[in-house]
Amino acid sequence: MAEPVTRFYNRFYDSPVGKIAIVTMDNGHDYKKPNTFSEVALQSLNEALDQILAVGDVKGMMLTGKPYIFAAGADLTEVPFITTFEQGYRIGKFGHTVMKRIRDLPFPTLAAINGVALGGGLEITLYCRYRTVARSVQAIGFPECFLGLIPGWGGCTLATKLLGPDKSLELIVFNALNQNRMIGGAKAYEMGLADRIFDGAEFLDESLRFLLGIVSGNALVERPAVEMANVKELVGKAREFVESKVHGAAPAPYRALELIEGACRWDVERGFEEENKALGDLIKSKQCKASIYSFDLVNRYAKKPAGIPEAEPKPVNKVGIIGAGLMASQLAQLFIYRLGVPVVMKDVKQELVDKGCAHVRNEFRKMVEKGRLSDGKASYLSGLLKGTPDYADFADCDFVIEAVFEQMEIKKQVFAEAEAAIRPDAILASNTSSLSVTRMASDLKHPERVIGFHFFNPVAVLPLVEIIKTQKSDEVTLATAFDLAKKLRKTGILVKDSPAFLVNRILTRMLVDCLALVDEGAGFRHVDDALLALGLPMAPFELLSLVGLPVALHVMETLSRAFGAERFPVNENFKRVVAAKKGGIYIREGKSSRVDPEVEQMWVKAGEKKFYPEEIRERVLYGLARETDLILNEKVVGGSKDVDLAMILGAGWPFFMGGLTMYLDLEGITPKVLQKVFFSF
Secondary structure, rough: OOOOOOOEEEEEEEEOOOOEEEEEEEEEOOOOOOOEEEEHHHHHHHHHHHHHHHHOOOOEEEEEEEEEEEEEEHHHHHHHOOHHHHHHHHHHHHHHHHHHHHOOOOEEEEEEOEEEOOOOHHHHHHHOOOEEEOOOOOOOOOOOOHHOOOOOOOOHHHHHHOOOOHHHHHHHHHHHOOOOOOOOHHHHHHHHOOOOEEEOOOOHHHHHHHHHHHHHHOOOOOOOOOOOOOOHHHHHHHHHHHEEEEHHOOOOOHHHHHHHHHHOOOOOOHHHHHHHHHHHOOOOOOOHHHHHHHHHHHHHHHHOOOOOOOOOOOOOOOEEEEOOOOHHHHHHHHHHHHHOOEEEEEEHHHHHHHHHHHHHHHHHHHHHHHOOOOOOHHHHHHHHHEEEHHHHHHOOOOOEEEEEOHHHHHHHHHHHHHHHOOOOOEEEEEEOOOOOOOOOOOOOOOOHHHHEEEOOOOOOOOOEEEEEEOOOHHHHHHHHHHHHEEEEOEEEEEEEOOOOOOOHHHHHHHHHHHHHHOOOOOOOHHHHHHHOOOOOOHHHHHHHHHOOOHHHHHHHHHHHHHOOOOOOOOOHHHHHHHHHHOOOOOEEEEOOOEEEHHHHHHOOOOOOOOOHHHHHHHHHHHHHHHHHHHHHOOOOOOOOOHHHHHHHHHOOOOOHHOHHHHHHOOOOHHHHHHHOOOOOO
């Protein structure tokens, strides 16, 4: 579905200092549909500038957006249809040509950034001589490197010349590759992106007064000199950062580094031409296509996940958490912070309860130290938490979730004990990573109000919740789970109640093959490096430390029992490492790490075969293709998009991979292994 077309509307104000053109960007929709720049939109800008110049006596121009939105950049719905260098180059050239007309106007120009300004929406402000920003704006940035592109309508060139390489690297590269971090109005002003910052209610009036002051000569703008001499050192450090994030698998951030370094010595016209060439190369790349697909998944598809019933969700005004360990404590903080409701956390011993509560309160204290919470707010939120060893405190809870040891009998026991204490209409949820929720609820009086609600670690970072419907979960329970996930600012995906569900099953398939490769002679580091080159956010054996070796072994054993040792063998070497209570495969030494020599010693290898990186990647990717096909055939989730969305949100896979099924198709793995593709392009 095409984006609504953004138009540039002129009106003229006869001010005390002369006629001022006020240009407003508006696509005719509210803030939920941001202004975007298609070819038709840029033609509208051309026409607006023609009209302004035809008037003849204009003394200044102010450019702004509709309420809460300045502009969100290029219309990304057009990108999938661009397949040649020439098409991409022409898009870059047209954008530069039209926007440069603003830069060439013979009077002062001001961009009044009243709301979201992203990508091309931020770039157009750089063609104005002056900028103001509303303090309330929360989303300003260049997301292009996150999407397999570069800011190609002047962003790399003009931002560097305005701010210098240090700040432009922060905006264009570091922020984009740190989960597409945005900056707010205050930060934009502090960085020098804006010349003035005004509060929301009077923002446009104040911005106009500022422009009138510039025209009359009463308002002066002083900008510090830009330091360009240290660009090579800055770009070198940025290149190390890029390498740590994408491992050479995505070309866009490397191209951005070249453009920023070049902008320090090129003139503007040369910079624009190099941006045109970069767009021509990147916009047709596999990484860009995958990124746009991922962006659409997260920003559109995820907003209306499949499987939500029509039933009215129940309100959740109080939450009970069974367990007080690390995961339970993370859940307690999330529920309190996002819902603002009382939370009761229970464990078998008071000292465990006290430890869990202390962890939650300490996390709120850290948020105060980082400036994310006031002291008063932190105290209030901490006061919503109650620790208890008694189920009686769950009596008025609407939603109770267990986060105890991954053992079926323990989970069945705590569910039975909780059911005896809670209301008949309260929902019981499990955060299990692999066990059958249907079986967990099999002895309960009301199994229809039981649901799986599986978070990923770290809870505060990863936005996925696998919502597992049991054989008896009713529609109200399911609707409430989806509604609750949304209020927690998580994305819920409906998953069949099958062993290890979705993400853990895929990651365990990968781990099984990695362990087998080490058994056959490959080194741990060799395997990790080969797979990092795909662009994975974390190498498999590094990920093990985060997940926890006992948890990984438990999931592996669950899948082995369910699907057989041929598909999911339980690695004996890995069992020995877990039994030795090792925290990971590697030992940390400052910023680097090395393989634990004790792990190496206890690992009995069947051979000493040397593997090329291509062989390692082939083994793992072929296994993932086969397992994903089985997952889809078993209808664990609704389709390929659910697999991809889950890997992006639950495993942190980067946008430029396009999730798993899209990646396997684009790399030609699926046709080779399965003689088909997951998608019809």
